[in-house]
Amino acid sequence: MHAIEKILAQAAGKEKVFTGEIVNAKVDFAEVxxxxxxxxxxxxxxxGKKVWDPSRLAFVFDHYAPAPTIQSAEIHxxxxxxxxxxxxxxxxxxxxxxxxxxxxxxxxVYPGMVLVATDSHTTTHxxxxxxxxxxxxxxxxxxxxxxxxxxxxxxxxxxxxxGIPPQSVFPKDVxxxxxxxMKADGAVYKAxxxxxxxxxxxxxxGRMTICNMAVEMGAKTAYMQPNQAVLDYVKARAVRPxxxxxxxxxxxxxxxxxFDITNLSPQVAVPFSVDNVYPIEQVEKKKINQGFIGACTGxxxxxxxxxxxxxxxxxxxxxxxxxxxxxxxxxxxEAIRRGYTTDLIDAGATVTAPGCGPCLGVHQxxxxxxxxxxTASNRNFPGRMGSKKGEVxxxxxxxxxxxxxxxxxxxxxxx
Amino acid sequence: MxxxxxxxxxxxxxxxxxxxxxxxxxLELVDPxxxxxxxxxxxxxxxxxxxxxxxxxxxxxNFGCGSSREHAPIALVNMGAAVVIAESFARIFFRNAINLxxxxxxxxxxxxxxKQGDLLRVDxxxxxxxxxxxxxxxxxxxxxxxxxxxxEAGGIKPLFRKKTGLE
Numbered sequence: 001m002h003a004i005e006k007i008l009a010q011a012a013g014k015e016k017v018f019t020g021e022i023v024n025a026k027v028d029f030a031e032v033x034x035x036x037x038x039x040x041x042x043x044x045x046x047x048g049k050k051v052w053d054p055s056r057l058a059f060v061f062d063h064y065a066p067a068p069t070i071q072s073a074e075i076h077x078x079x080x081x082x083x084x085x086x087x088x089x090x091x092x093x094x095x096x097x098x099x100x101x102x103x104x105x106x107x108x109v110y111p112g113m114v115l116v117a118t119d120s121h122t123t124t125h126x127x128x129x130x131x132x133x134x135x136x137x138x139x140x141x142x143x144x145x146x147x148x149x150x151x152x153x154x155x156x157x158x159x160x161x162x163g164i165p166p167q168s169v170f171p172k173d174v175x176x177x178x179x180x181x182m183k184a185d186g187a188v189y190k191a192x193x194x195x196x197x198x199x200x201x202x203x204x205x206g207r208m209t210i211c212n213m214a215v216e217m218g219a220k221t222a223y224m225q226p227n228q229a230v231l232d233y234v235k236a237r238a239v240r241p242x243x244x245x246x247x248x249x250x251x252x253x254x255x256x257x258x259f260d261i262t263n264l265s266p267q268v269a270v271p272f273s274v275d276n277v278y279p280i281e282q283v284e285k286k287k288i289n290q291g292f293i294g295a296c297t298g299x300x301x302x303x304x305x306x307x308x309x310x311x312x313x314x315x316x317x318x319x320x321x322x323x324x325x326x327x328x329x330x331x332x333x334e335a336i337r338r339g340y341t342t343d344l345i346d347a348g349a350t351v352t353a354p355g356c357g358p359c360l361g362v363h364q365x366x367x368x369x370x371x372x373x374x375t376a377s378n379r380n381f382p383g384r385m386g387s388k389k390g391e392v393x394x395x396x397x398x399x400x401x402x403x404x405x406x407x408x409x410x411x412x413x414x415x
Numbered sequence: 416m417x418x419x420x421x422x423x424x425x426x427x428x429x430x431x432x433x434x435x436x437x438x439x440x441x442l443e444l445v446d447p448x449x450x451x452x453x454x455x456x457x458x459x460x461x462x463x464x465x466x467x468x469x470x471x472x473x474x475x476x477n478f479g480c481g482s483s484r485e486h487a488p489i490a491l492v493n494m495g496a497a498v499v500i501a502e503s504f505a506r507i508f509f510r511n512a513i514n515l516x517x518x519x520x521x522x523x524x525x526x527x528x529x530k531q532g533d534l535l536r537v538d539x540x541x542x543x544x545x546x547x548x549x550x551x552x553x554x555x556x557x558x559x560x561x562x563x564x565x566x567e568a569g570g571i572k573p574l575f576r577k578k579t580g581l582e
Contacts, residue, residue, distance in 0.1 A: 035442050036485075037445060038445070038486075041445075042572065046571075046572050046576060064443070069443060072443050119482075120481065120482050120483040120507055134483040135511075136483055136511035137511075138485060138511065138572065139514060139571075142571060142575060145575075184430050184480060185477035185480070188477065188503060188504075188505060218505055218506060273430060360434075361438070361439045362440055366440075379481065381432045381435065381457075381481060382435060382457055383434055383435070384439070386440075
């Protein structure tokens with residue numbers, strides 16, 4: 001069996017599971033973000049009274065933090081009431097950050113667990129050797145009542161990376177490249193394991209960025225075998241004991257893809273699809289109105305560090321705004337401690353409170369008709385960041401910072 | 416549940432993501448009818464206004480990719496879509512739709528074969544799509560027994576209430 005199958009088997013109380021089998025699995029931790037008041041409505045509609053385990057369910061206010069409208073303020077208010085009534089251990093209010101960052105920081109994510117959240121980017125937690133997957137409100141209500149959810153045991157594919165990329169090429173570039181090759185429906189309903197020396201060499205942040213965007217090819221979940229960096233991270237934080245699962249040596253992947261990343265260039269996904277990816281030297285030097293560094297893909301300290309190092313002592317032009325949003329309060333404090341926040345503000349950036357920011361086009365930097373944004377976040381669908389007639393380009397935080405400095409899409413290797 | 420659906424269809428392309436089905440700026444809406452009034456606005460701004468209850472949505476590959484937002488199938492259900500027929504569906508959207516008793520049918524090549532406004536006759540039980548306008552029939556994948564049991568129960572909510580003896 002694969003490690004993912006072992007996780008599902010254990011959660012379902014079975015010795016073995018088979019591809020395609022439907023199992024009812026116990027959920028180790030569940031999370032609801034602030035887009036999903038519907039979870040509470042469905043919970044009561046389905047006869048819920050008490051959540052199955054108040055120490056295993058968190059509410060995280062990140063998409064609307066701090067509340068940009070009266071309606072979202074009222075959603076937060078109803079959720080706070082629910083958290084209190086249900087006496088939940090974990091509630092991350094508007095001061096905390098993006099769910100996929102604050103959960104690992106709080107130690108509720110660890111190897112071998114089943115994690116389900118009302119967010120498609122829950123694949124992020126494959127970085128820790130966890131089974132993480134997204135769901136909607138009705139599925140979440142089922143978990144809130146019963147602590148279980150049905151899963152189809154997925155086909156598992158391997159994406160093997162050969163080589164180590166050059167400087168100025170980051171995990172974000174690597175996953176964009178993979179997306180360009182695999183396409184947006186390249187792994188629908190499948191689980192992806194990422195392997196290779198590069199993956200073993202990566203720190204927690206880079207691994208999270210790659211697993212985060214696995215869902216952009218349709219994956220149900222992502223997986224990386226925990227390395228020392230992950231073990232050091234979770235041992236210092238995990239709130240429960242955990243077991244690292246290992247795949248059997250004779251496990252057969254449904255398919256194996258090999259990509260050589262030795263000579264990779266910085267990559268850009270151009271509108272309007274995540275798989276519309278080109279090396280930056282092939283992309284037009286288009287004028288930009290906004291850069292964004294943040295969200296669950298590109299808001300960690302490593303990402304902010306790249307931007308601060310590039311922009312320190314420089315000024316971005318007045319024609320450009322650069323929005324920088326730390327993924328969590330912990331990241332924000334570290335950025336302040338290291339002086340990055342001052343560097344960025346001095347360069348002309350706008351640094352705002354932790355959260356999802358403009359990634360999904362509700363606040364803190366929406367774009368208007370005809371505007372162009374280059375972003376370290378994860379989606380460039382039509383209208384994703386505001387106007388349907390705006391354009392969103394996806395790139396690494398360093399490429400975003402370089403482009404903000406120049407005022408047009410810029411290869412960071414030129415600076 | 417109604418297993419034979421005969422109605423006009425609206426045809427969309429590939430990779431219709433959840434931002435096109437239900438743009439992020441409306442996510443704070445809770446009223447189902449209000450949600451429905453913005454359905455597919457990102458793909459076709461006037462579609463929700465023209466769509467009649469019981470009609471059919473046809474699309475290409477990877478319909479519903481992107482976010483986990485359940486607003487997407489909530490919008491389709493409340494706009495009155497009787498079934499969505501696509502060449503493939505994204506995973507979370509698939510679960511969300513079945514949970515809400517919105518039937519989904521996988522039909523290879525459908526978006527290239529039917530035209531906007533064609534009259535279709537869909538057999539959910541046997542998985543066939545008959546194009547009455549063009550006098551053609553297309554084989555579709557049969558809905559799995561597990562998904563069909565949820566659809567027949569009217570979605571996860573009634574099924575769950577029955578299962579746990581709440582009803």
